[in-house]
Amino acid sequence: MAIEVRIPTILRTYTEGQKSVEGSGATLAELLSDLDSRHSGLRDRLVDGSGLRRFVNVYLNDEDVRFLGGLATPVADGDTVTVLPAVAGGGR
């Protein structure tokens, strides 16, 4: 089972510079744990105590997983998961 996970520049230190890695799992949570077993520390950049980190966007194919099931979102062979750090900031 292979699910492609696209990694943003800032997280490629966890993937030896690769912009795309593969993993498996039935849900996003399982997929992230699977990735973390080979790319230690990656999961912590995406998940905190209350779920997916607020300023990281994770997409299943074209959709933000916040609108699907968050960490419980089912994933399947052939899916593509994309990670993009949120672009944000402000005057304060």
Place this chain on the structure above:
Amino acid sequence: MLTITADLYGKIVAHARADHPDEACGVIAGPAGTGRPERFIPMLNAERSPTFYRFDSAEQFQVWREMDERDEEPVVIYHSHTATGAFPSRTDISYASEPGAHYVVVSTREPDRAEFRSFRILDGVVTEEEVHVVAGRAGSSPE
């Protein structure tokens, strides 16, 4: 140093003015590896706030995918401050996640004069850089 055409400089300032008193934000994409800003992409500020901005996540996905398909990268990430100066705030620094980008901050706190400054933000360290405005329209080059 950020080298940018007067046309693109003007577009950023105009966007900031138009959205004042909310913060404006956007990207200027350019060919990967060239550091040349060419394609102006104003973005929705999903926070619609006078003190905070955030790219809409669906729009960001579309824009990033399109840049990838066109072999571009985000050369400039810009946003405006509506009541404070044109300098990265603590939140700007903590959320800066494109190590190769020039972070442009425009201040619209004064109605008749926009402040426009550019910075590199790497691992929490801010370094201001010179802004070199050149003639010509985006995308046109001598070669």
